[in-house]
Amino acid sequence: MAQFDVIILGGGPAGYVCAIRCAQLGFATAVVEKDKLGGVCVNIGCIPTKALLHSAYTANLIAATASWRPRNRSRRVAEQNSKGVEFLMKKHKVTVLKGEGSLLPGKKVKVGGETHEARKAVIIATGSRVKGIPQIGLEINKTTVISSDEALFLETLPASVSVIGAGAVGCEFADIFNAFGSKVTLIEALPRILPLEDAESSDVISKSFRKRKMDVFAGAKVTKAQVEKDKVTLTIEVGGKTETVQTEKVLMAAGRAVNTENMGFKEAGVQLDQRGFVKVNLATLETTAPGVYCIGDVAGPPMLAHKGSREGVFVAELLAGHKPHPIRYDNVPSVTYCHPEVASIGLTEDQCKEKKLDYQVGRFPFSANGRARASNETEGLVKIIRDKKYGEILGAHIVASHASEMIHELAVARENEYTVEEVDLAIHAHPTLSEAIAEAALDSMGRVLHI
């Protein structure tokens, strides 16, 4: 029986980052991975989609339709990144145990026929996967009803696609297929697309998508699905009317299921909560089994790679006896990489209303920003919600061509408790898109300059 200090189940962005930090802190560390290192994010998630989105973006820029060939580039990027993780494991002397791992009672992990024992801790980082809606006949069949997993491997571009679910994944794929020339129908059950984002952000994206000739149905319910060999016919109810949408493929982008089955969790004393996530003590991320920790998607929302990575570092430092900075879950930025991009941190305006907070909104549209005009990317705005009394940044929402890169100014501000005034005090270079952040901060104080 091989012994390690720490054994991590899963080599995704939570697991492998945790492994690196554990190794840095002097632990003998092992990562169990059944597939490729890097997990969903690197192989069939964040990274390859961003390669496609880049191609879509370039195509949009020159108002051309890109050929579906860039798909090859997307695979190449994914493979490079997975290799990169392999290299990092080697560099930090982390043992990679290839195969399906399962938990045994008493901090033991079984991989293949072998049992490995962890002296300090076992860390669950088994992640999540796509899921279909079998209740209405939409089981993922990988041919006509596909998930993002299959979408990335399509040999040919479908002429038409229905995307079910308009969260981050749905909007990104709608954007990709549209840019490559598919006829896209985007369907969301909740009253607006990007339902977790601020209503104004949803609005901008909805308009932008419609302008690009996508059919966008929000508040729509799929009541029937007729799956055939080469097409799918969906019946949807929207606004009291019944519509029929027939497309070559349906992409399921409505939620994810966590990987908790058939890995001996129950037998090892690891309990799940009502929503199916592993139950953890939020202060330590320890599960109901002593010495077993849980990080990443499987530990609870938000299901985001960067949240998982941070949890991995947090647990590693906790195990080393450090006092890691507590994770503020309301301070995890969320980004949707459609065009324009949507990025946010903190509360939406609706949430501020619900909480009856005394707030003031500051806005700055990119139509008034020099850099945005120069690059002809004037869609979107920066919206900052300021606490009226102390100027605390309650929430920040950016819709912009490079919103994903801009949100971190506000992430730094929020994590360090800067107020809108500190954001304004920082001198913003001209001409940049980030100037809109400073202007929105000023606007929240009633002092906007360039409007």
Add this chain to the structure above:
Amino acid sequence: MATKVLMEALSPTMEEGRLVEWKKKEGDTVSAGDVLAEVETDKAVMDLVARAGGTLLKQLVTAGTTVPVAEVVAVIGQPGEEVAVEKPAGAKAAAPAPVAPPAPAAQVAAPAAPAPSAAPQTAPAPRPSERIKASPLARKIATERGVDLALVQGSGPDGRIVIKDLESARSGRVAPTAAPAAGAAVAMAPGEAYRDVPLSQIRKTIAKRLVQSIGPVPTFYLTTEVDMERVWDAREALNAGGRKGAEGESPKISFNDIVIKAVASALRQHPACNAWWQEDHIRYWNEVHVSMAVAVEEGLITPVIRYTDQKTLRQISLESRDLAARARERRLTPNEYSGGTFSVSNLGMFDIDQFTAVINPPEAGILAVGTIEQKAVVHEGALVPRRRMRITMSCDHRVIDGATGAAFLRTLKTMLENPLALVW
């Protein structure tokens, strides 16, 4: 035309006022003479009234803010009128620095009071030179609430103070009006080591005046004579009854041990005397640590008996013996002679009838204990010889007022005259 509402000098000596509560909201219609807000001056809480009628267009300071006299606090005008007034620079809540020294506006009010000397009236309170790490948001909230960040324990990276650390101050609600009046009981939760109470305007004024009059520690003295017959008997009995205990053979219990025990018990009942003067606030201790003055070759040192009130007479006796012995050998560690909350100095063994002891700052009080001698006193209607002892308490008037000190001394006297009270 818009009219500026100024912080008025509501008393002749007022230099700044704390806006306790707004009585009119922005947008309210006001007529001349209406009460706009309540202001706590150096003496009392008074009304700030409107000098013009119209609509209260803007409140420039929030409730709880301390504003120098003559600064603008609000604007009255016609609805929709442009308000071209910046926030008052001197208002503490609006100032970027943690504490702004009182603005020059202070001189406006000065002529009313005859200046005793040519020295500058007010110098900013000394601040720790070390930079305090705190988030901007925590700074803003602390400034407005009058929380001294130097006293807040930070939990952020490298001890940085974040909002969470102010939460106790937030819920503790050490509100402007809640500052205790002289001698008021300081309610503390069990387990709380001490409570910092910001200075009320009246406390600030008392402190400033007294320092001008006497010196940095404005001291006054209270003397009383205690009948020691019962203590005498009790001590005889205790020392005769065998001194073997759980802690081993103990030395003879001294009168000083009994006085220390009684002082600790009395302090428990009078937390207003168990306090530290901290320049911009008073720290009321929930723990009792009595310092005892010990004469050593090169002078004097005050070792501390920690948690004195929770110790038995025997423990106090053992500990005071040990501390005194090591003090004379100069073998005390610094933490053994610092952190006391009240002192006792005894010159009884030198046949001193009574004396005044010098306060050991930041403590606010010290008890000077004289000798026990037989005197002819009237007791139960007859002239009889009784053993009597004089005790004198020196009080820092910035913390302890006359009545507060006297009440403490009365409790102490009652305890010594009925020593059973010590085991009550």
